Amino acid sequence: MPTTVSDLTLSTTTINTMSNGKIVQIQSEELQQQANHVQIHTFNRNFLNKNKKEAQFIVKYRNKYYDIERFVRNHPGGVNTLRGLYDGDMTTRFLHAPPHSDAAMYLMKEYEIKPQLIQLQNGVKRRHHLQPIPIDREQEQTLDAATSLNGVELIADAGQEDKNNNQLDESMEHLVDWSKAMVPQISHITRYYDEWVHKPVDRPLRLFGPSYLEVFTRTPWWLIPLFWIPVISNCIWDEYTEKWSTASMSRLMIFAINFIAGTIFWTLLEYMLHRFVFHMKINANTKPWLCTFHFVIHGLHHKVPFDSKRLVFPPLPGVIIATVIYKPISFLLPYPRIVLAGALLGYICYDLMHYYLHYGNPSLQRTRFMYHMKRYHYQHHFAHQDMGYGISSPLWDMVFNTRIHLRQLRFPLRWR
Known part of the structure; x- marks a missing residue:
């Protein structure tokens, strides 16, 4: 069963009775990790649910989310090749598919869902170059783990090298x-x-x-x-x-x-x-x-x-x-x-x-x-x-x- 916020009741301590009858108070690192896990998971799911109100086909690719609803019927490879990707991680299938062209990879950027939290560069808001506030590697791994609880397919090795031109081009729309x-x-x-x-x-x-x-x-x-x-x-x-x-x-x-x-x-x-x-x-x-x-x-x-x-x-x-x-x-x-x-x-x-x-x-x-x-x-x-x-x-x-x-x-x- 997927883990959600309502599934957990968190406390700051756990009371554990030892074999000698002595009661000790143990700080639960495991519960703290679960708390962090839920926090990241909640951010992730709330973000997706907010976008689902307007979008109907959200997929994940390389830890970014894309709303491809308006692209599905224009997909050159047809709608049937996208079967099973709804609310899922398409990275594995994408990497093992026939190579996508530069134009296709560039078009993909059009459907990226931008987080509301934006990092300003030198205090200046720049058109077409806004970057989301970065998440460190540990949080990123936790975020992936949280996503996997919802039945989302994850690639075996997220750092594997592409063998078929599946990198996103830098935008020229500026x-x-x-x-x-x-x-x-x-x-x-x-x-x-x-x-x-x-x-x-x-x-x-x-x-x-x-x-x-x-x-x-x-x-x-x-x-x-x-x-x-x-x-x-x-x-x-x-x-x-x-x-x-x-x-x-x-x-x-x-x-x-x-x-x-x-x-x-x-x-x-x-x-x-x-x-x-x-x-x-x-x-x-x-x-x-x-x-x-x-x-x-x-x-x-x-x-x-x-x-x-x-x-x-x-x-x-x-x-x-x-x-x-x-x-x-x-x-x-x-x-x-x-x-x-x-x-x-x-x-x-x-x-x-x-x-x-x-x-x-x-x-x-x-x-x-x-x-x-x-x-x-x-x-x-x-x-x-x-x-x-x-x-x-x-x-x-x-x-x-x-x-x-x-x-x-x-x-x-x-x-x-």
């Missing part, structure tokens, strides 16, 4: 102020931008200060088909009424070929944009405006990958890109609007599929292709940012040798 608009700040961190933007966080992001600008940067998934399907219909109708007044089987075949060609053209364009524009190389010599441009069009998605309103492309910049692409093909192709309609349909499928890959629960049995693409895309986000540029298909990754090879799993993953 480079920016997350309480302010991000766009004006990006130009000041160009030197560190490429490393910073590939270290994901799970927190609210605001791009612009004025609300009339910010509203255009957040897009629900359903707005994409709502906006673009009428555009596609208009392109087809205009082309049909202008050149296809007398329909025939041969003309319909030409229509279908051009439409399919436009869809295939989109898959190549998707790959090229993602690889050479969205993942352009940013370094200390890059122009600050170009760094800001990169963050707005794609960098923000890698920085805050779980923001559901930033998973699809806003219509306004989408119109600009579509216009730029349409101009040259209007001079080169005989039926440019049909090709554009096919490309826009491919784009709609891409954007909706991208949203589903982040928030859907594809099944290996029923939706095998989507299941593999979800794993594929998560590998791009958290392990291989320089590979796996295909979202709707890995076709062009195979053609250009940037394909991510997924390892075989012993059991299928679930994300719900």
Whole structure:
């Protein structure tokens, strides 16, 4: 039975009758140790219980506590791999799991539960660098022992060396102020931008200060088909009424070929944009405006990958890109609007599929292709940012040798 404060009645002395009848008063070191044990144990459990009022999934890793409730369904490894970790010590399982990437370890810091007691450094409260009041080694061992009484699994050797990159990265979030608009700040961190933007966080992001600008940067998934399907219909109708007044089987075949060609053209364009524009190389010599441009069009998605309103492309910049692409093909192709309609349909499928890959629960049995693409895309986000540029298909990754090879799993993953 777990030991709690109510289970113990403590006294400062114990009366012990010796064999010779002499009564002696003995200071009980054992009871004193139990008192210390209960004190640490009480602090630990009260702290967790206080956080459980707001959080529902608390785990322990290397003597720190993490609330991963809002991360569970976004876990790239699925919810079933987290089974049995609730209110438990995951250190052993973590150390014996396949290696976690730098990005995954950095993200983990987002869910750490910070104790209320904070040690000030030189009397100054520093943002992002507050440290809890340290507990000495003896207290730490007592705290672990108290935790074990509640059925929490402990590692056999807490000091064992990691064999698979499971150390927590130092935070880089002091480079920016997350309480302010991000766009004006990006130009000041160009030197560190490429490393910073590939270290994901799970927190609210605001791009612009004025609300009339910010509203255009957040897009629900359903707005994409709502906006673009009428555009596609208009392109087809205009082309049909202008050149296809007398329909025939041969003309319909030409229509279908051009439409399919436009869809295939989109898959190549998707790959090229993602690889050479969205993942352009940013370094200390890059122009600050170009760094800001990169963050707005794609960098923000890698920085805050779980923001559901930033998973699809806003219509306004989408119109600009579509216009730029349409101009040259209007001079080169005989039926440019049909090709554009096919490309826009491919784009709609891409954007909706991208949203589903982040928030859907594809099944290996029923939706095998989507299941593999979800794993594929998560590998791009958290392990291989320089590979796996295909979202709707890995076709062009195979053609250009940037394909991510997924390892075989012993059991299928679930994300719900």
